[in-house]
Amino acid sequence: MADVTLKNIIKRYGKTEVVHGIDLDIKHNEFVVLVGPSGCGKSTTLRIIAGLEEISGGDLYIGDKVVNDLAPRDRNISMVFQSYALYPHMTVEENLGFGLKISGMPEADITERVKHAADILGLDLLMDRMPAALSGGQRQRVAMGRAIVRTPEVFLFDEPLSNLDAKLRVQMRTEIKKLHQKVKTTVIYVTHDQVEAMTLADRVVVMRDGYIEQQGSPMEIFNNPVNMFVASFIGSPPMNMLDARVQENASGWELAFSDGHAISMPDRFLGKVTDGQDVVVGIRPDDIAPVGHGMFTGEQSEALPLTINISEPQGTETILFVTLAGKEVQSKMLSPKLVDNGDVLLFQVSLDNIHVFDRESEQSVLVKR
Numbered sequence: 370m371a372d373v374t375l376k377n378i379i380k381r382y383g384k385t386e387v388v389h390g391i392d393l394d395i396k397h398n399e400f401v402v403l404v405g406p407s408g409c410g411k412s413t414t415l416r417i418i419a420g421l422e423e424i425s426g427g428d429l430y431i432g433d434k435v436v437n438d439l440a441p442r443d444r445n446i447s448m449v450f451q452s453y454a455l456y457p458h459m460t461v462e463e464n465l466g467f468g469l470k471i472s473g474m475p476e477a478d479i480t481e482r483v484k485h486a487a488d489i490l491g492l493d494l495l496m497d498r499m500p501a502a503l504s505g506g507q508r509q510r511v512a513m514g515r516a517i518v519r520t521p522e523v524f525l526f527d528e529p530l531s532n533l534d535a536k537l538r539v540q541m542r543t544e545i546k547k548l549h550q551k552v553k554t555t556v557i558y559v560t561h562d563q564v565e566a567m568t569l570a571d572r573v574v575v576m577r578d579g580y581i582e583q584q585g586s587p588m589e590i591f592n593n594p595v596n597m598f599v600a601s602f603i604g605s606p607p608m609n610m611l612d613a614r615v616q617e618n619a620s621g622w623e624l625a626f627s628d629g630h631a632i633s634m635p636d637r638f639l640g641k642v643t644d645g646q647d648v649v650v651g652i653r654p655d656d657i658a659p660v661g662h663g664m665f666t667g668e669q670s671e672a673l674p675l676t677i678n679i680s681e682p683q684g685t686e687t688i689l690f691v692t693l694a695g696k697e698v699q700s701k702m703l704s705p706k707l708v709d710n711g712d713v714l715l716f717q718v719s720l721d722n723i724h725v726f727d728r729e730s731e732q733s734v735l736v737k738r
């Protein structure tokens with residue numbers, strides 16, 4: 370059993386602090402993905418867990434043991450890197466078994482473990498090949514195989530798919546997910562790709578500038594982002610962010626955009642905002658569509674006449690670009706019909722799914738302080 374716990378972990382390089390006291394509880398068997406833009410501190414955090422970086426402050430536990438000063442090889446973890454670092458002069462089989470061999474494991478045990486890993490990863494027919502004769506995806510699998518044979522309690526992955534082309538990346542993503550189901554160990558996985566994070570993770574940890582902004586299941590993060598950063602980072606195409614003002618008038622509360630358009634404010638925001646407050650309304654492209662062409666149910670906004678700037682047919686849906694509140698807004702039109710640039714269509718917004726952020730703090734107004 371290996372839970373991994375970070376308590377107030379700090380990392381400094383010289384005088385510069387790059388990780389600012391992170392708390393994270395990772396449960397045995399959990400698949401946790403650290404995601405965030407380049408430079409947010411995710412690799413540093415992973416390398417701290419691996420023991421490849423010294424900790425400047427705080428405690429790291431694997432199980433119930435503090436491992437701050439434990440050498441990487443004594444932590445019972447395996448790390449798969451972006452560059453596979455296979456031994457070029459060894460066959461796949463030798464690559465898989467090499468680490469065990471130098472640790473002095475008996476030959477028969479090595480053979481058994483290597484066979485087991487090869488079975489899991491579908492490498493059995495490639496055992497005699499040299500790395501140069503493997504495709505990118507196959508090399509990646511050998512790299513994962515080398516991690517598996519050590520039967521670690523924790524797997525660490527640092528952007529393992531970023532050297533693969535788009536199609537292979539999607540394929541390997543599925544393989545990693547299947548692998549986790551088969552070997553059932555704790556996985557901590559770093560990526561800058563939010564789609565990878567959403568599809569792989571039991572729990573997504575969104576980082577920015579050395580802080581954790583939010584953690585939760587992929588759907589929690591998607592449905593209830595706590596601030597504008599997380600809301601914009603997760604989801605594709607990204608959430609539309611529109612300046613608006615909260616207004617209470619004779620007909621009730623509304624969110625008024627700068628261009629004169631307005632939508633009713635759903636009741637869940639009552640008491641969370643004040644009359645006249647400057648806010649940002651977040652609307653995902655799935656949640657604004659021409660009347661009759663959305664997939665949302667529930668409460669919908671007044672119809673807004675908006676002009677099509679450009680349309681991008683994608684088969685089952687068309688992405689429409691319109692201007693609302695002075696911003697270019699993306700809308701997903703389902704059961705698409707042909708539209709011309711310059712056409713004016715009536716759009717509705719799913720009021721059940723909009724987000725409201727305070728413009729100054731950038732926090733969701735629904736988050737308790």
Ligand code: ADP
Nearest residue numbers: 382387405406407408409410411412413414559
């Ligand atoms: P990410 O993996 O999210 O792209 P990193 O963890 O690699 O980010 O880096 C976090 C921050 O720490 C960055 O600002 C980076 O420039 C800095 N950093 C990383 N490694 C070093 C180092 N060896 N010396 C100094 N600064 C570093």
